[in-house]
Amino acid sequence: MNSIEIRTLRPAAETRDMLAGLLVATVAAGGSVSFMHPLAPEAATAFWEKSLAAAASGDRAVLGAWDGEVLVGTVTLLLDCPPNQPHRAEIAKLMTRVDYRGRSVGTRLMRAAESLAVEQGRTLLVLDTATEEGASGLYEKLGFTLAGEIPDYALKPHGGLTGTLIYWKRIGPIS
Numbered sequence: 001m002n003s004i005e006i007r008t009l010r011p012a013a014e015t016r017d018m019l020a021g022l023l024v025a026t027v028a029a030g031g032s033v034s035f036m037h038p039l040a041p042e043a044a045t046a047f048w049e050k051s052l053a054a055a056a057s058g059d060r061a062v063l064g065a066w067d068g069e070v071l072v073g074t075v076t077l078l079l080d081c082p083p084n085q086p087h088r089a090e091i092a093k094l095m096t097r098v099d100y101r102g103r104s105v106g107t108r109l110m111r112a113a114e115s116l117a118v119e120q121g122r123t124l125l126v127l128d129t130a131t132e133e134g135a136s137g138l139y140e141k142l143g144f145t146l147a148g149e150i151p152d153y154a155l156k157p158h159g160g161l162t163g164t165l166i167y168w169k170r171i172g173p174i175s
Helices: 015-028 041-058 103-117 135-143
Strands: 004-008 062-067 070-078 086-094 124-130 145-155 161-170
Touching: 004 103, 004 161, 015 041, 015 086, 041 062, 041 124, 062 103, 070 103, 086 103, 103 124, 103 135, 124 135, 135 161
Parallel strands: 086 124
Antiparallel strands: 004 062, 062 070, 070 086, 124 161, 145 161
């Protein structure tokens, strides 16, 4: 596990294609990351094309966990907040390859995203996760506080409704 390296991802076709493959596999495995199964590879590629372009402009940061040349996980830090919320950032699209789950990849990605948010002068992180089969245990272990649940928030990738849990965490010095 020490071979896992966390890096900020830049727009590149090969990276985009690996991210798209990870997204398709995550949705197929039931991951609630805003898409329905089956997810067409072209739709996944288009999503990451836009996401990496937003990262290049500074509106977000996309982090990747690498095992050698293999992308095994990702998380996105959304930085483009309204003018009255320059102190916060949002965590989105935390995904780990199925065969790497339970090996601290998600924890390492989340810690890197939090550090980056602090470097960006943010003092509050927010996120949401599916009520059913979401990552609430991970987020609570990392010190996030549950704000509440919204029932029937989204469709699960294979159908049916699930609620979402809203979390927050104070980070860095509060000014």
